[in-house]
Amino acid sequence: MGxxxxxxxxxxxxxxxxxxxxxxxxxxxxxxxGKPLPFRKRLNKADRPLxxxxxxxxxxxxxxxxxxxxxxxxxxxxxFRKAKEKGYDKFTDMALHFEQLLEAANSTNDDTIxxxxxxxxxxxxxxxxxxxxxxxxxxQLTVEGMFPIVLEAARDExxxxxxxxxxxxxxxKAPMGMFEEARIDNDLKxxxxxxxxxxxxxxxxxxEQDAQ
Numbered sequence: 134m135g136x137x138x139x140x141x142x143x144x145x146x147x148x149x150x151x152x153x154x155x156x157x158x159x160x161x162x163x164x165x166x167g168k169p170l171p172f173r174k175r176l177n178k179a180d181r182p183l184x185x186x187x188x189x190x191x192x193x194x195x196x197x198x199x200x201x202x203x204x205x206x207x208x209x210x211x212x213f214r215k216a217k218e219k220g221y222d223k224f225t226d227m228a229l230h231f232e233q234l235l236e237a238a239n240s241t242n243d244d245t246i247x248x249x250x251x252x253x254x255x256x257x258x259x260x261x262x263x264x265x266x267x268x269x270x271x272x273q274l275t276v277e278g279m280f281p282i283v284l285e286a287a288r289d290e291x292x293x294x295x296x297x298x299x300x301x302x303x304x305x306k307a308p309m310g311m312f313e314e315a316r317i318d319n320d321l322k323x324x325x326x327x328x329x330x331x332x333x334x335x336x337x338x339x340x341e342q343d344a345q
Contacts, residue, residue, distance in 0.1 A: 135241030141253045142286025147293035148250045151321040160198040165206045188237040200248045208266040244335040261303040277304040293319040
């Protein structure tokens with residue numbers, strides 16, 4: 134069973150920038166919105182993929198790290214495609230497709246980490262949650278509950294960062310002792326290394342440990 138990590142952050146919070154230290158061949162990026170990466174380095178990515186493309190790649194599991202960047206747009210784009218459809222069934226389909234994607238991510242092998250990057254929304258009490266389409270996912274499936282690790286991408290007076298501990302208004306969480314600091318650099322490769330070390334997972338590519 135693979136490991137899934139949810140990264141919540143507003144536009145401009147450094148979610149995509151956090152990929153900057155990966156090297157080509159280390160991570161597969163599903164670039165849902167089709168935006169250029171915010172740095173010059175070339176990385177393996179598929180632009181504007183649909184659910185079938187992403188789930189097919191996860192099933193093949195040829196890499197040990199994947200990123201689904203701006204996963205919210207999978208639901209948003211499907212919602213636009215179904216805009217003229219009447220009735221509640223389309224919302225059921227959208228919820229089902231996203232839940233199946235999360236199941237596919239969790240069904241990867243033991244040394245695979247799938248990072249799901251999403252924009253946040255807020256409930257009536259002001260608590261942060263992943264932004265979804267329709268109420269079925271919110272009412273019947275707590276999306277953040279399917280992830281053992283949830284980080285918040287943020288920007289403060291010191292610059293871009295990942296928040297690793299919740300202040301009570303966010304779903305941020307991580308296993309005890311995985312991240313000692315409440316604020317860490319927004320370096321997703323460093324996060325990947327910390328997770329692999331904590332759980333004794335194989336390195337992101339063979340030979341990485343020998344080269345260190």
